[in-house]
Amino acid sequence: MRMWLKAMAVGALAVSAMAPARAETLTDALISAYQNSNLLNQNQAVLRAADEGVAEAVSGLRPVVSFVVNAGKTWSRRTTDFSNSSFNTLALSATLSVDLMLFDFGRAQAGIELARQSVLATRQALVQVEQQVLLSAVAAYVEVRLRQEIVALRQSNVRLIGQELKAAQDRFDVGEITKTDVAIAEAALGAARSAMAAAEGDLMVAREAFKAAVGHYPGALAIPPASPAIPKSLDAARSVAVKTHPTILQAQHQVLVAEAQVALAEANMKPTIGLGASIGNTDINSSVFGSDTATLSGEVGIQLSQTLYAGGRLSALYRKALAQKESARAGLKQTVVQIEQNLGNVWAQLSVYIASIEASRQQIRAAQEAFDGVREEASLGARTTLDVLNAEQDLLDARNSRLQAEAGRYVAVYQVLAAMGLLTAEHLKLGIPTYDPEAYYDAVKNAPSTSVQGKKLDRILKKTGN
Numbered sequence: 001m002r003m004w005l006k007a008m009a010v011g012a013l014a015v016s017a018m019a020p021a022r023a024e025t026l027t028d029a030l031i032s033a034y035q036n037s038n039l040l041n042q043n044q045a046v047l048r049a050a051d052e053g054v055a056e057a058v059s060g061l062r063p064v065v066s067f068v069v070n071a072g073k074t075w076s077r078r079t080t081d082f083s084n085s086s087f088n089t090l091a092l093s094a095t096l097s098v099d100l101m102l103f104d105f106g107r108a109q110a111g112i113e114l115a116r117q118s119v120l121a122t123r124q125a126l127v128q129v130e131q132q133v134l135l136s137a138v139a140a141y142v143e144v145r146l147r148q149e150i151v152a153l154r155q156s157n158v159r160l161i162g163q164e165l166k167a168a169q170d171r172f173d174v175g176e177i178t179k180t181d182v183a184i185a186e187a188a189l190g191a192a193r194s195a196m197a198a199a200e201g202d203l204m205v206a207r208e209a210f211k212a213a214v215g216h217y218p219g220a221l222a223i224p225p226a227s228p229a230i231p232k233s234l235d236a237a238r239s240v241a242v243k244t245h246p247t248i249l250q251a252q253h254q255v256l257v258a259e260a261q262v263a264l265a266e267a268n269m270k271p272t273i274g275l276g277a278s279i280g281n282t283d284i285n286s287s288v289f290g291s292d293t294a295t296l297s298g299e300v301g302i303q304l305s306q307t308l309y310a311g312g313r314l315s316a317l318y319r320k321a322l323a324q325k326e327s328a329r330a331g332l333k334q335t336v337v338q339i340e341q342n343l344g345n346v347w348a349q350l351s352v353y354i355a356s357i358e359a360s361r362q363q364i365r366a367a368q369e370a371f372d373g374v375r376e377e378a379s380l381g382a383r384t385t386l387d388v389l390n391a392e393q394d395l396l397d398a399r400n401s402r403l404q405a406e407a408g409r410y411v412a413v414y415q416v417l418a419a420m421g422l423l424t425a426e427h428l429k430l431g432i433p434t435y436d437p438e439a440y441y442d443a444v445k446n447a448p449s450t451s452v453q454g455k456k457l458d459r460i461l462k463k464t465g466n
Contacts, residue, residue, distance in 0.1 A: 023222035026141050029214045031432050033137035034130070034425055036215030040435070043129045048440050050122040053115040055447035060108040062447070063100040069093070095280035102302070105270035106263060114260035121253035123437050127246035131423040133213075138414045140206070140213040145221050146407040147203035150400065154196035157396050161189045161389065168385045181385040188389045227413040228428065230420075234347045237420055238340055245339050245421030251332040258325035265318040271306035343419040346412060353409035360402035367395040 034040065075088045101108070165185040171177045210218045231237040242248060279298040307314065371391040377383040417423040425434050 023220040024218065025222045026138065026224045027430060029137050029141045029210075029218075029221075030134055030425070030428065031430050032216065033133055033214045034430065034432065034434070037133045039129055040126075040133055043126045044435050047119070047122045047126050047437055050115075050119045051441045051444050054112065054119060054441070055444045057108065057111040057115040058445070058447040060101065060104075060111060063098050065096075065098050067094065067096045069095075090285040091282065092284075093280060093282040095278055097276065097278035099277075100275045101272060102275050103273040104267065105272070106267040107272070110260050110264035110267055114257055114264060117253045117256040117260060119441060121250045121257060124246040124250035124253065126435075126437065127421075127424060128250070130425065131246070131418045131421070134423050134425070134428070135414055135418050136213040139411050140210040141218075141221065142224065142407050142411050143206045144203070144210050144218050145224070146403055147199065147206045148221075149403050151196070151199045151203050153396065153399055153403070154192065154199045157392070158189065158192045158196055160392060161185065161192045164385065164388055164392070165189050176381065177385065184386050184389065188393075224410060227410060228417060230413060230416050234344060237343055237347065237416060240422070241339055241343050241420045242336055245419075248332070248335055248339055248421075251328070251335040255325070255328040255332050258321070258328040262318070262321040262325055265314070265321040268317065269307075269314050271304055274303045274305075276301050276303060339419065343416070346415040346419050350409060350412035350416060353405050353412055356405035357402065357409060360398060360405055363398040364395070364402055367391070367398045371395045 070093045071091070073088065073090045077087075165182070165188075168177060168182045168185040172179060172182050207217055231240065277298075277300045280296070282295045282297075284293045284295075371388075371394070374383050374387050374391040378385065378388045414423060417427070425432065
């Protein structure tokens, strides 16, 4: 029985060893890029810092409680003609004060709105970073596969030219061709080997780009899946882009930020009404009287304050806010123009790649027929070795163009998605937990300090790896 179990275990190990390793898919690469991106982690932290700006603005609506404790000792010595005397006094005082803004003519609300719109703008900036991360992963994945195929193509070319060189040498040995034909084949083989070395170098560069984009070096890469769906026309794609692109949405929130800054500048010209209350105790121990004196005091009051003259600073800040608002509005319009232009560019590039693929198919078919014919004619003595090598180079160029066009078309589809603002983990349905910008914001928007909210924040930060 033990021998049978041992044989079964050995057999299972042999089967597992013979089973091919699972190739990494494009989805795997995208997931790894999302999870390992330092750029995403950096901008997620930037967003959390923006979230705290809302908490900071909300705190302006709440009372400020503070205390001051003072302790001091004074002494003096008096000398006369008849006596010497010393005086020591120890004083200890503690004051607790509470200040509350009752009415600030919109300062606090403008500050909260400004911070909230800044958060929303930063969220859209994070989405744009996500698009960049995923697009870099797609490009790196496709580039590695392209360079692998080009290396294989170059290796095949070296083998084929090596065969041509051997055939030329054989024909030279029997006197059918001259030494020049052999030299031509040798030169072509040297050039093919040089091109293969360059292709291998390009593959090494592509592997480094893959590691930077995805987080690890590529192993076996699976054939990319079918391209994701995109609109059938440029106009349809543009109508989506102006509604969903994160850069446009970010610019829209920046306009609202500028409007809140104008409201804040207006409010800063108005008075404030605040409530203040304090209670204090002072304890004095004096050696003069040999006794302690304790005084308990309190104060409650309402304060009205307004800046009457600040050298033109407040007016300058107001005009500055108005100018920034106009700048933000113009920036929004220009952002729309740039997004539409970028989408048009990548759409045109996609059309070029599609046309190039079809043209390269015809080129490969014709080049293959030409190569087969020239090689057959060369075997009959009607063509030279140079003719065969030229035909082989034409076929190689056609195949290389086909590989380049197919890779370019595939990446261009994802570039169109990114230009529309749809290249996100959610839209691609990667099926992984993604960063939730609402979680941290909801935990801090009411400006918690400690207690239950603080523990909730600790859990959220732990999930984000901080």
